[in-house]
Amino acid sequence: MEENGKVLEMRNICKSFPGVKALQNVSLTVYEGRVHALVGENGAGKSTLMKILSGVYEVDAGEIVFKGKSLKHQDIKEIMDLGIAMIHQELSPLENMTIAENLFLGKEPSLKIGCFVDFKAMHKNARRMLEDMGLSYDPARKMRSLSIADMQLIEITKAIHRGASLIIMDEPTSAITSNEIKTLFEHIRKLKEQGTAIVYISHKFDEIFEIADDVTVLRDGQYICSGEIKDYTEADLIARMVGRKIDNYYPKEQxxxxxxxxxxxxxxxxxxxxxxxxxxxxxxxxxxxxxxxxxxxxxxxxxxxxxxxxxxxxxxxxxxxxxxxxxxxxxxxVAMVSEDRRTYGIIPRRSVEENITLTFLKKFMNGVFTSRKKENAVVKEMIQELLIKTPDEDALIQNLSGGNQQKVVLAKWLLGxxxxxxxxxxxxxxxxxxxxxxxxxxxxxxxxxxxxxxxxxxxxxxxxxxxxxxxxxxxxxxxxxxxxxxxxxxxxxxxxxxxxxx
Ligand SMILES: Nc1ncnc2c1ncn2[C@@H]1O[C@H](COP(=O)(O)OP(=O)(O)OP(=O)(O)O)[C@@H](O)[C@H]1O
Ligand SMILES: [Mg+2]
Missing domain, CATH: 3.40.50.300 (P-loop containing nucleotide triphosphate hydrolases)
Structure with a gap:
């Protein structure tokens, strides 16, 4: 990696949540015009590191330098104005907005008189932005009505038009088709040519090896290594992510x-x-x-x-x-684990335990009372068996990493x-x-x-x-x-x- 063209340097970042050390002395350096893959197991701290960068969380300790400027306590909006855009793993907060509202979030053109939003101007500009990207949506459409792939394209459109020089993509392809992945990669390549730096989080190795130039591996909130992707094989990466050998990957028994x-x-x-x-x-x-x-x-x-x-x-x-x-x-x-845990997989504001037991609460009934003890014992066992990474069973499920939420959904059905x-x-x-x-x-x-x-x-x-x-x-x-x-x-x-x- 060359020293010049450095866009971002995060040094010795530490972040704890109650009961969890999510990041301990993690460092990351990103260069312009390059795609930097951030990899690690579920709960390794990838999303947290990027949420710190984009102003969602404050750091406990560490230093962030973006384009030569040291960042301190900036909020989400200020970070955006500096040129950092994050496309989140869970896009749900945006779903109730229209496309235009989302594109202009925090930047709504106001009417000359007072502070009312000029919707006509907003829609006209939104349509132009979409056309530039080859998208032909009505800007008045709700985000909710779009596929996840299209929501992501809208987010990328937003980032480009705000002149982002660093775009963070958190598992952008986890819910899109192979054709849509192709389109996404075309956009990424164009962005690279224009000098935009990209942090790319994914669990899919074929994608990482196709699109990334550099890679950083995290494990359990710790920095493990980083370098050019061409110096790694898939097996190298897995070994560093997991820290142990996985034999018998498909343990299918007859x-x-x-x-x-x-x-x-x-x-x-x-x-x-x-x-x-x-x-x-x-x-x-x-x-x-x-x-x-x-x-x-x-x-x-x-x-x-x-x-x-x-x-x-x-x-x-x-x-x-x-x-x-x-x-x-x-x-x-009969049980079904759906692909989209956001819509009917989890109850976000409930605990891990409640999310596991709610559907089959009857199992824990003693007469008309539920047996908390029995419930708790079963939940603890599930957490262990599925290696669910959570401080304890009372943690809110929405605070778990994406992959760990998926495991909770699976645990729920296994109880029936x-x-x-x-x-x-x-x-x-x-x-x-x-x-x-x-x-x-x-x-x-x-x-x-x-x-x-x-x-x-x-x-x-x-x-x-x-x-x-x-x-x-x-x-x-x-x-x-x-x-x-x-x-x-x-x-x-x-x-x-x-x-x-x-
Ligand atoms: N708001 C929060 N409150 C409490 N704990 C949190 C919060 N956000 C993240 N954590 C914890 O911090 C750790 C790192 O989570 P993070 O979401 O960064 O993982 P990740 O690497 O993105 O994983 P995944 O691949 O599953 O998305 C996890 O143990 C998670 O439970
Ligand atoms: Mg994540």
Missing amino acids: AKIGETVLKVKNLNRNGAFRDISFEVKKGEIVGIFGLVGAGRTEVLRAIFGLDEFDSGEIELCGQKIKKLTTDYMIRQG DLKVLMLDEPTRGIDVGAKSEIYRIISQLAGKGVSVIMVSSELPEILGMSDRIIVMHEKTIVGELNVTTATQEGIMTMATGGRYYG
């Missing part, structure tokens, strides 16, 4: 496969999926692979009673379900007397070490006779964990493969609409 538990017959929902038929047996793990948009999530949602379907039938243990509701399915032992577990992208945003733990748990559940349906866009995960693989393309099932004969190429060919004889 489970005893029994009778059919869930049977889906000719399920249709206009515009979402068509003619879906498949079954899952006791102890079996069925992987559903498809590109984003293939209709996989919609199928799971319909089975779980979150959306209605137009025609078709679902049988559970040989019984046709007459009136399918989510409550009914949960009572029957499960018959069928439906997982939608179960390891999205989850680091390598914890991924392997989650695979181990899924495998153990199957071993105990639970039927598992796992939707995933990650081929190695599908191949590593499934007994049988269903491939979806354009809203319907295009094939079914036995895991012993399936190959990555074969699955991909089917998923993209090609024919595959294998």
Whole structure:
């Protein structure tokens, strides 16, 4: 790394939260026109370090120098004005604004008289900004109605127009399709050419190696190493992130496969999926692979009673379900872990314990009272088993790192007397070490006779964990493969609409 062109230097940053040392003497140097990957396991401190930089949190100790100027106690707005923009991991606070309101947040053009916002000017300017980026949205549209990818593009638009010389992207691709990733990378490359520096947080190694120039590894709030990405292999990075060797990454055990538990017959929902038929047996793990948009999530949602379907039938243990509701399915032992934990995964202002136990509170009933002791013991066990990083079970779930929130959601469902577990992208945003733990748990559940349906866009995960693989393309099932004969190429060919004889 060259010494000149240094945009940012963070030195010996320390930050504690009650019960957690989130960062201890962490340093980071970022250069103009380069992408700096920030990597580490869930809870390593990546988001915290960047929230300090962008003015969300104050540092306990340490020094920040941005473009030669020492930063001290600046608030979010001042930081933005200096040219640092952060695209957050959770974009939810923005969802109630319109696109225009978000683009001009804190910079609304006011009418000459008084301090009222000039909406007409705001919309006109917003439209121009969007057009510059090749986006054709109505600026009056609510952020909420956009896909996560588009929300991110809007955030990037905002950053560019504010003349940001450093853009922080916190797991920008965790919820977007491969095409959208391509578009994002094109934008990143353009930004680089203009000299913009980018801090890029991700758990996906293929992306890191494609887009990053430099890398810094954090582990448990500590600085581990940094350098040019070309001097590292994936194995090097993993070893430094995890601090231990992970052997047997996919601990799939051969489970005893029994009778059919869930049977889906000719399920249709206009515009979402068509003619879906498949079954899952006791102890079996069925992987559903498809590109984003293939209709996989919609199928799971319909089975779980979150959306209605137009025609078709679902049988559970040989019984046709007459009136399918989510409550009914949960009572029957069907669980679903959704891909988007923001909307129906977690209750943000509740504790880790409550988030784990609320759905199955009945389990802890002694007569009409809940047994706090029993509840607490079970929760503690879950936290240990899933390696959930939290100061204790009373911490608010919203204070946990992204990946650890995901583990809490999983823990919640594991409490039920499960018959069928439906997982939608179960390891999205989850680091390598914890991924392997989650695979181990899924495998153990199957071993105990639970039927598992796992939707995933990650081929190695599908191949590593499934007994049988269903491939979806354009809203319907295009094939079914036995895991012993399936190959990555074969699955991909089917998923993209090609024919595959294998
Ligand atoms: N507002 C907060 N209050 C209390 N603890 C917090 C808060 N924010 C973060 N933490 C804790 O600080 C540690 C670092 O969290 P951080 O969000 O920075 O991790 P991360 O590296 O971004 O992880 P992930 O990959 O899961 O997003 C975690 O133990 C987390 O629980
Ligand atoms: Mg994070």
